[in-house]
Amino acid sequence: GAVVSQHPSWVICKSGTSVKIECRSLDFQATTMFWYRQFPKQSLMLMATSNEGSKATYEQGVEKDKFLINHASLTLSTLTVTSAHPEDSSFYICSARGSGIGYTFGSGTRLTVV
């Protein structure tokens, strides 16, 4: 089956620093990738949608300059949280979809900003 690998699974960073999260489709070409954020005891909230080689489309209220998304290849998308602050602490989850492939999710990244 389709597999999406997300790294790191958890990260702790100091306030003001940047953190990069990787999302890879291991056995299929992901034409579209999605990035979600989930706060404790809440549902997943979509942050942005990215197509390979194109700029990401951000949901309303998501700062594109703070959450940089790169989808330079059909198997890799990255989310960089720039100048992270404690309120950015959350569970970040990627999802990938390809031709004939349903939505496959990564295992998530727990970001803690101290």
Place this chain on the structure above:
Amino acid sequence: DAKTTQPNSMESNEEEPVHLPCNHSTISGTDYIHWYRQLPSQGPEYVIHGLTSNVNNRMASLAIAEDRKSSTLILHRATLRDAAVYYCILSPGGGSNYKLTFGKGTLLTVNP
């Protein structure tokens, strides 16, 4: 986006069947019904999906009402590992850009 309604929580006993309902009265003719589940501190996991006919796979069964305004996810024998939040989501067929919108889902508790 067509909306789904699910109970906030349900409880089951181990090795008993579980029926998780989902209402989607505004579903359109081309919307697929997807079910995902999320275990604690993990990403969502695909469970099953269907369009009109009932579907079975190794994880579960999906029963779709004839008018498609509701569906039921059936876990035939619940195990402790099935304790999770279950999400019922609609998406139109075709195209890879459609974004899945998650509601609150149903928190399933399985008692030993």
